[in-house]
Amino acid sequence: xxxxxxxxxxxxxxxxxxxxxxxxxxxxxxxxxxxxxxxxxxxxxxxxxxxxxxxxxxxxxxxxxxxxxxxxxxxxxxxxxxxxxxxxxxxxxxxxxxxxxxxxxxxxxxxxxxxxxxxxxxxxxxxxxxxxxxxxxxxx
Numbered sequence: 001x002x003x004x005x006x007x008x009x010x011x012x013x014x015x016x017x018x019x020x021x022x023x024x025x026x027x028x029x030x031x032x033x034x035x036x037x038x039x040x041x042x043x044x045x046x047x048x049x050x051x052x053x054x055x056x057x058x059x060x061x062x063x064x065x066x067x068x069x070x071x072x073x074x075x076x077x078x079x080x081x082x083x084x085x086x087x088x089x090x091x092x093x094x095x096x097x098x099x100x101x102x103x104x105x106x107x108x109x110x111x112x113x114x115x116x117x118x119x120x121x122x123x124x125x126x127x128x129x130x131x132x133x134x135x136x137x138x139x140x
Contacts, residue, residue: 024051024063030074034085038097042104049108057116064123072130083135 036044052060071079090098109117128136 024048024055024059030082034082034089038093042100045101045104049104052108053111057113060112060116061119064120068123068126071127076132079130079135080132 033041033044052063055063074082093101109120112120
């Protein structure tokens with residue numbers, strides 16, 4: 001379950017960050033991505049995961065470090081609004097759609113070397129530093 005939460009967090013963060021690497025896609029603005037339909041979101045996720053798999057460990061690390069920096073730049077109010085919108089969208093998804101998103105994330109995380117999986121856990125812990133106590137309740 002923790003692996004799924006990590007992967008889902010990565011999905012959310014990946015839509016929020018900017019990236020300078022040519023091998024990785026240009027991220028979608030969070031204010032745009034929060035309004036993606038399920039089909040748009042899953043297509044974007046699959047494309048991103050495929051490109052992240054092709055990237056080097058250093059590129060993936062830099063990509064996710066930038067994602068943390070991007071989240072830090074958001075005001076607490078902006079983070080809360082985006083979080084609430086993502087949560088509302090998640091609740092509207094069917095069980096099958098949720099399962100599909102979780103499976104995509106699981107497949108991506110399982111494709112990474114063990115060292116990178118550990119690094120993902122560390123990044124998740126880092127993200128907790130910038131969450132409100134209410135937000136932390138949803139990300140064990």
